[in-house]
Amino acid sequence: MLLVLGLQGTPVMGVYAQHLAFSNGAATATRQEKTIAPANSKSIIKVLGELEAIYKVSFNYNSDQLEGKFIKNDLLPNKTSLEQTLKLVLRPFGLKYEKLQNNFYLIYAEKPTSQNLPIERTGLKRAQVAAIDISGKVVDEAGAPLPGVSILVKGTSSGTATDATGNFTLSVPSDDAVLIFSFIGFMSKEIAVNKQTVINVTLVPDAKALEEVVVVGYGVQKKSVVTGAISSVKATELENQQIGRVEQALQGRTSGLTIASSSGAPGAASSVRVRGATSLNDANDPLYVVDGVVVGDGGINYLNPNDIESIEVLKDAASAAIYGARSSAGVILVTTKRGKTGTINVNYNAYYGTQAPARKLDLLDATQYATLINEQSVNGGGKPVYTNPESLGKGTDWQSLIFNNNARIQDHQVNISGGSEKSTFYTSFGYFGQEGIVATDISKFNRYSIRLNSNHKLAKWLSFGQSLGYSRVKSNGGVGGNTDFGGPLSGAIMLDPLTPVIVTDPTELKAVPYATQAVVRDAQGNPYGISKVVQQQVTNPLAYIQTQKGNYDWADNIVGNAYVEAEPLAGLKIRSTLGARLNYWGSENFTPLYYLNANQFSIQTSFARNRRQLFNWNLENTASYSRSIGNHNFTILLGQGAYLDNNSSGLTVTYFNLPVDNFDDASMNYSTAADNINATGSEGIHHTVSSLFSRLTYNLKEKYLFTGIIRRDGSSRFGANNKYGYFPSASLGWVLSQEDFLAGNNQVNFLKLRGSYGITGNDVLGDFRYISTVGGGRNYTFGNDNYLIGYSPDAPANPNLRWEETSQLNFGVDAVLLQDWTLTLDWYKKKTTGILQTVVLPAYVGATGYPYGNVADMENRGVELELGYRKQVGALKLDVRGNVSYLENEVTYLGEDKTFLEDGAKLQNSSYLLTRTALGHAIGSFYGFQTQGIFQNQGEIDAYIAENGNKIQPKAKPGDFRWADLNQDGQITADDRTFIGDPTPNWSYGFTFNTTYKNFDLLAFGQGVGGNQIFQGLRRLDIPTANWQTNALNRWNGEGTSDTYPRLTTKDDNKNFANPSAFYLQSGNYLRIKTLQLGYSLTKETIGKVGLQRLRVYVSSNNLLTFTKYTGFDPEIGGNNMNNYSIDRGIYPQSRSFLLGLNVGF
Structure with missing residues (x-):
């Protein structure tokens, strides 16, 4: 395995090293077979191979220079550093070394010659025909020279490699030759000679070829040795996306996730399901962990998506079991950005645009409406209602009055990062604002965010740091939606087109209800029209909007953690982390006097102010020890955690009969009678969890892999007989591409098989369900048959109540094929047992309610596929990714005799x-x-x-x-x-098409679902x-x-x-083009004159096209529980937006 330097300066292991430019194992073995070492001696090549294994480094050298060179065993140094060993071994043969990167060394002869170039290890031969001499230099994007880059004349075995300064010289047979430049960790590039004698090349990092590191919970692992099912989304995949919430960063980008918006309103949350629903209760949301802090309960709304470094989705038990009793619905780990050593970087990213509804319903106009109402009346045995429907014309188009075709959306982000070897920091300031496309006056969302992350080294063995995020969210959300009645959207759909927007007829103004009731009026004092035929809760949507103006919800979120980490011994890390979430939220709502119709009116004013607060914390202490003994590599993690959730309280105060008629004038400073004031308070029920956990990861030569996890959780939500539970998992992996039968295979560059089984839990099920409760309002008779008010048990206790358990079996394949293709395939079977349901008891028990028990079972089965393709040809770079998931759900048990x-x-x-x-x-x-x-x-x-x-x-x-x-x-x-x-x-599926050509870039992103039906209640x-x-x-x-x-x-x-x-x-199948974007980046030569590092402008459209047979507003319909999923009563639709954006780097 070749060790190369990661993009962020972290040593990472190259998955494909044995198949790329500077492969070690095959070349070394070949040389050792050709030359027999003298007695009591070792070849230099073998010594270097042993050093590579011990120190986890890679040596780049010309095998010809080392062939036939041996050193006696008794001269080999012992207990010295790597550099001292290299000096002692190489000096007698006139060889020197140069450290190019953290773990990458170049070995060369003291007198520079063309023989110093490490050609033979790449399997290349120097060109013998000197028709045209080419020279040049190869650098990275920052201009740093790249030594050891392989340069091959396409279609031949002739080539060379760059020296320690990135320079090269090469003779090619003709001017129509094509040179292929390739280097570990960078995308290869092809350049036609075309009579050029000087060719300078810039290679760009290839995230695929670099060994990716993923977050696995309480640590990170190289993806090549991960044995669980983990999907990952990196910051590079999000930087050109315009998203308002974290869930949108995952929709369509990872397999195994079903994400659907419950509303297109600004700031609205989405339902997120990892491998389907896990419980029959409302406990199917995944566990969200942000920088080690469990936020949960939709708490990710505070996050600024631009601050995200990576998102990992832990899908199977092998990866999620480390979170035990709260992980059966999956775990989503969010890691925010941190500073890096070096100069200070300042970035400004912004976009501004407009939104419009992508679709409106086709509703009857006045003539059509009257015609069908007449027919309906006659079919019911009545008479026609309207004598001349044709004379009524088109009538009022209520949709056009509440939909906004120019709703604004904007986002502004500034981040500053940098640091030294001792300290690094990342700070950001953000604002996101969105107006709704429905009833914009009462449909808005604004988020202000600040983040400060830092790391500090007190000594080589001691460090500390913190992650701290704050956001202020304010939203006007009075639109509602997806209900049979209520709200402006429902009114616009169902209110008859005969009703006028406002009433101006003097005769009507003097009649009921306009002359007798508090009919809502517009800014000019004209009363809004009230339907003469439609009642119930169907009202004039413009009048309804006036009654809601000014009302808003707000939330202040502070989420952060602080850690201290010590490394007293090499490989031993002891870490203590204290995390907390402090949340304040509330609302202010004013209700004026109003009359919308005979069923919807208010006869008194009221002003309500709601305030709530929540404080959650978690304390985690971990110790991990990593070591390699020969070819055996292992890491042991031990941890302890304590958690407190739902430490909350709230107060709502309402003032009635205030002498005002609008929100802006409403105040609690008015003097009013005590009976006009109502105050109610509440406190949350504390939920506590105590945990012990451990994990062992082991691999042999990074070929045979094992991970074992055990977690013990205790929860305050369960009975005394089941207060604690154990959640184990085990997983195995086999990297077949390292076996001899696949070594050197150019079609299969990397291939890993993995399998796992484990158990996770779910305790998001309510508090105190295991105890017997007592209820009032029950009447008893004693003696003279007089009724006495008393109390009696609601339901018997159940001390055996425990969490729902989910066991999961997973088999997967990870592969890299033909150098440019990546593949991940998973099959799983996920079974939840002991789902909480009420247990029906015989009447003679005497209880008025039923106790909860672990009763029901259900099962999910599915297949997931992720594909990727990356290629660079000249100035054209192509990156295509896609994923598709298939899911089946089945309820397998509901209790004895219950179907x-x-x-x-x-x-x-x-x-x-x-x-x-x-x-x-x-x-x-x-x-x-x-x-x-x-x-x-x-x-x-x-x-x-x-x-x-x-x-x-x-x-x-x-x-x-x-x-x-x-x-x-x-x-x-x-x-x-x-x-x-x-x-x-x-x-469910998604795809991303990303291509760049010179300074232009084009992005297309789409997602969709299939196989479901939508219940369209509007039919x-x-x-x-x-x-x-x-x-x-x-x-x-x-x-x-x-x-x-x-x-x-x-x-x-x-x-x-x-x-x-x-x-x-109706079919719920759809394919949506979520993003289509075209960008242009100015050259560094141009912007460097004004001190800029980057300047990119772009135009973009979100939700540009939707392909579906569904006839409602929008086929993307979630739900807050599984009993109202995909039910459309008039959902707030998604908007289509057109944006202009700017990315600036200083």
Whole structure:
């Protein structure tokens, strides 16, 4: 293995070293076979090979110069440093060495000649034909010379290599020759000679060829020896992305993740699932750990994505078990940027743009609406409502009034970093602002962030440092969305187009309600229109916006840690880390007097101020010892942790009947009667965890790999009999590419097989569920039958309550093929047992409630594939990456004699739940009636009969759905429902296409999902007098007119729309072009004159195109739990943006 220097100055092991420019093992073995060493002697080549193994370094030399040179064993130095050994071994033969990088040495003869070039080790031969003499220099991006670069005449075995100063000379046979420059850790480059005699080359780092280091929890590991399933996203992949939240940095970029936005509103969170749902409860979010601090509970909203150095997703038990009882839903490790030794770097990154809705719904205009309302009324036995629908014209387009086609979005980031050998620092200041595309006045998000990270060395063996991040978030989030009613989006969809925006008719202004109620008015004093036909919670969206103006939520987040690390002995590191999260958040809301309609009004003003605070901390102490003994390498980690969560409290104060009519004038300084003030307080229930953990990593020659983990956690959330649990894992790896049968294989450059099995836990399940609770409000009779108010147990205690356990089996392959292709393939089987559910007890127990028990089980199975391709040809650099994941979920046990759970979402006016969790099916599957087309005439209704001759649907009319009688009992009942769709995608995928040519760069990024259905509630046509989508024009209105959309009627005895059915389901498949960006970087020669290191400008578009058959606003629909996932009642859609950006480096 060749040891090269990492991009950040860290020695890292080259995965592909034996196959690239300066391979050690094969060349050394070949030389030793050709020459037999004298008795009691060793060849210089063998001595250097032993030194490479001992000191983990690499020597670059010309084998011809060392061939036939031997040293007696008794002259070999003992117990000396590497440099002293080299001097003693090399000096007698006129050889010298030069340290080029931390672990990279060049050995050469004292008199520089062409023979000093380390050609033979690359397998190259110097050109013999001197047709054209070429000279030049090879440097890196910073201008530093690169010694030992391989230069090959394409199509021949002729070549040379650069010397210690990066210079080279070479003779080529003709001026149409092509030179290939290659070097470990850098992308190779091809240059045509084309009559040039001087060729200077700049090589750029190749992150693929460098040995990548990944964070694994309480440490880092070289990716080549990692045995777990870990996906990683680096800062270089995010620097050209415009993202507002951390989840967006992961969507489509890693396999095994299903990420869906629950709303397109500014600052809205997304649902994140690592290898699917893990629990039937609302405990499926992964554990977030930021710089060693467990934040959880959506706490990553405070993070500025520009401060992120890397994100690692621990997907299998072998990698996640180190976090024990909180890791069954996966672990996401976020590492923020830190300073590096050297000059101070200052960077400014910014973009500004506008947003617009990517799609609007096609809604009925006034004429269409009136026509269909007439038809609905007549079909229900009534008379036409509107005498001349054509005269009504287009009416009010409510969507155009609440959607903003020029909503602003901007981001400004400044970071400063640098330091010395003793201290390094990284600090940043950021602002991100986004206006919503729906009801912008009450849909905004602003985040201000500051970060300060630093490391300090007090001595060679003692260091300390800290990571500290602060953010201030303010959002106006009164839009709501994805609800049957309420909010401006719902109003814009369902309010009839006959209602005017404002009322100006003097006659109407003098009538009810405009003359008698507190009707909301615009800035000119005109009252907003109130529908004469639509009531309930469907209101004028512009009037609703006025009632919410000024209301906001806010949050101050401080998350950080401090550490001290000592290395008293070589390889032994003792570290103590104290982390904390301090969170203050709240809201201020004013409710004016208003009248929106007969169902939506306020008869008193109120001003509410909510304040909450939370303080979490964790203390972790670890000791790790790393050592290599010959070819055996191992690291032992021992650790202890103590954690406190949910140390919170809050207070809400509300003042009623304030003498003001808007938010800006509202204040709690007004004098008011005591009965007009209401105050409520609360305190969180502390959650504590105590942990011990250990990990052993071992490898033999970095060929045979093993990792073992054991963690013991104790949680305050579980019963006395199961207060502590153990979470073990074990994983194995085999690097086949190091075996002799693959050595020198040019097609398979690196190949590793790995397998793992382990157990993780989930304790995010509520507090005190293991104890018996007592409830009030119960009446008892004694003696004379008088009722006495008393208390009784709610549910019996369960001291055996424990965490849910997830066991996972994983097999994976990592490979590098044909030098330019990378591949990662994983198969897994993930089973959760002991899922918490209530246990039904017999009535004679006397309890009013049921206790919790570890009852249910479920299983996930899946396959994940990640592919990458990198290539440079001349000035063209290409980087293409893609990933795809397949997931199946199945509930396997729900308790004795229990086949399904009664839980899920509902449609208004429906007797049935939309979803069901049942044995043999995916969690939260859509459950309803199957349709068999539409009855076209009465004869079809009469012919649909049971075995006894009775009509199966006696109340049906032509134009109604024909429901499938699945249980064949001759009638349509709840027992005829079945599973009709899966809300969770089976497939998720993403791709990145990144290319640069000279100073131009182009980026395309896309992602999508497949295999799921969406329940589009907006397809219903039974909300009285509400507006509909234009697909209602395709309804049945006579024999043969439609077999998919039923008739319109005010009397839906057949429950065409009230019954959840396959009619509502549409494919949720989509492919979205998330980012398309074109950039241009000015040359260093140009910007260097004004003291700049970098200046790049770019144009970009986000969510440019979406390919889908879904007809709603947006096919990307998450949910806050698995029972409302992929249910669309009018979701706040994603925006399409166009941006202009700037990157400046000083």
